[in-house]
Amino acid sequence: MGGSYAGLFAARVLSDYAEEVVILEPDVIGADGIGSRVPQRHQLHALLAMGLVQLEAWFPSITQELVDGGAPLGEGDDVQFYLDGRLKAPLDGARMLGATRPFLENHLRRRVMSLPNVRLLRLLGRGLVFEGDRVAGVATEAPDGSSREVIDAELVIDAMGRSSRLAAWLSGHGWDSPVTERMDLDLGYATAAFERGGELGSTVIAHSSPGPASGYLPTLTEAGALAAVEGDRWSAVLAGYARDRPGSDADAFLARMRQCVAPLREVADNCAMIGDVATFHFAAGQRRSFSRLRRFPGGLIVVGDALCSVNPVYGQGLTLAALEANCLAAYLRSTTSWRNPAVGYFRRAEAVVEAAWQISSLADLAQPHVTGPYPPGYRLTRWMADMVTTASVIDPGVNSVYMDVVNLLKHPQALRSPKVIARTVRVLLAS
Ligand SMILES: Cc1cc2nc3c(=O)[nH]c(=O)nc-3n(C[C@H](O)[C@H](O)[C@H](O)COP(=O)(O)OP(=O)(O)OC[C@H]3O[C@@H](n4cnc5c(N)ncnc54)[C@H](O)[C@@H]3O)c2cc1C
Known part of the structure; x- marks a missing residue:
């Protein structure tokens, strides 16, 4: 259920183990790779170094394919990180790809859909079908509500994103609901595209965030990032919390870019903006925990934002989806029956999520408006x-x-x- 980034990754893994993999996805995703149900696709998405490693591991040569399609690959000095306005020392092994999320995801989708045992049905998951103590299928509905059918399945994966209704579906049938942890963030995001020439040499990524010197507040420099992306464009993003959330006004966006580090100022001053500024409000980070539930059905897995959705400023979401796909592969290799609760999967995936949550929540809790929950110590x-x-x-x-x-x-x-x-x-x- 869900044919976005996490669903596609999970389908790739499953294709090695299942006779047939059926992706249920109600959205119509056009050639632009956007669709209407994942609004954050308009925002700049960084692919962390681990995300690129995992992408290449599951889809060999995809990096070259993306580069051939126009996505610049940044290495060494091309990848610049600023903290409190200071440029950090360059990293020898730094390797990051500059690409928009739709471009990246489109390549992934094409690869997954070319697998002989994977097919996509334009259907909405409406609930789970149970057989004894395991999931045996999905009750589905056409996106226009015109028809309903049940799709039988031996293993069902929830990749429906952060607003997945799985918890309600489970409790509606008397199963335990996951334990949900939430961190209110009130984060605002705004992304705009610009024409790209030679103004910044070989720079591919420039990322700026406030740190300890400014008390994690944008007093020394605004928080923002820039990526050279396919189609000879820059994609620039600004982020801010609570009353400091960036808006969609183009002049205000440019003025704020000029309060940022040199590469963003340079682009604001020298490059023409293409199209509008797209904004996004991210209210809270959240993670759901399934590994300790007493009453949980067999044949059910949860991946991607449906499992954990962290503050996007750390760029972890796509990489987490890939790492959870690895956990799925390890689970499928190790289990003798998909009919039992997938505790082994959830333990692995929640350990990966815990690492990402530690990184993001530690910095989030430094924000004066964020009030917990605080971890011990x-x-x-x-x-x-x-x-x-x-x-x-x-x-x-x-x-x-x-x-x-x-x-x-x-x-x-x-x-x-x-x-x-x-x-x-x-x-x-x-x-
Ligand atoms: C503003 C913002 C910026 C971000 N920036 C970054 C970044 O820089 N780097 C990064 O790695 N991550 C980033 N993220 C996180 C990233 O967007 C998510 O982690 C990623 O989209 C998760 O993928 P997913 O497949 O789990 O969920 P989604 O992409 O949300 O997809 C869920 C899918 O499920 C489908 N679906 C929903 N309901 C049903 C149903 N009932 N039946 C069937 N299908 C259904 C939807 O149509 C959709 O296709 C950002 C997020 C936000 C909000």
Whole structure:
């Protein structure tokens, strides 16, 4: 259920194990890759380094295909991260692709739909069909409500995004509902496209965020990012919380870009805006936990935003969907029957989600308007994270581990290793 990024990834994994994979997706996605049901597709989507690794692992040569289609691949100095307005030391191994979400997803969709045992039905999932203690199918409806049918299935995957109705479907049949954690964020996003020439040389990604020096507030520089994308365009995004949310007025967008770091200022001053500014309001991060439920049916998996949807400023969503697909593959390899509750999958996936949640929630909780929930030991963790973050601006060694964690290549635990702590102390004492 759901044929967007997470559903497509899950279908790719399933195609290795199932006779037939049926994707239920009610949206009509045009050649522009947009459709009407996933409004955030208009926003700039960064693909973290781990996301690119996973994409290539499941879809060999897709990076080259995307590059051939016009998406620039940034390496080393082409990828620039600023913290509190200061450019961080370049990373030797940095590798990020500049592409819009529709372009990236369209390539993924084409690859998945070319698999011989995958097909797509333009249907809306309306509920689950149970047989004893397992899911045996999906009750569906045509998007215009004209017809209903049940699709039998041995394994059902919820990839319906953050507003998935799965919890209500389960409790409606007497099963346990997932434990849901929510963090109110009140985040505003605005994205605009610009014509791209040679104004920034080989720059592919420029990302700027407030950090410890500004108390995580946009006092030293506005939060924003820029990506060189297919079609010789720049895609620029601005982000802000609560009363600081960016609006859709083009002049205000340009004025705010000029309060940002040099690459965004440069583009605002020298490049023509294409089309309108698209805005998005992200009210809250949320994650659902299934691994400890007592009454949960067999034959049911949850992936993507339906499982966890974190603050988008950290660019984790697409990469999480890919990592959860890996968890699905590991589960399918390890299990002898899909009829049992997929506890093994949920344990793995929730461990991956926990790592991403730790990274994003730690920074989110530094925002004065965010009021929790605070994890145990928050103050100490926050203090240590601020030290490491500050050192990462000065020292390439600390920055390398820091960026690996941000890119989901390493677990956040890596930032608490004695080696990183010792180096952080040395760097800060010497500065
Ligand atoms: C403003 C913003 C910016 C973001 N930026 C980034 C970024 O820079 N990098 C990044 O990695 N991530 C980013 N994300 C996160 C990313 O967009 C999500 O993680 C990603 O879309 C999750 O994919 P998904 O397939 O789980 O859900 P979705 O993309 O939301 O798709 C859900 C799908 O389910 C379908 N569906 C819904 N109901 C039903 C039903 N009843 N039956 C069948 N199908 C149904 C929908 O039509 C849709 O196709 C951002 C998110 C936002 C909001």
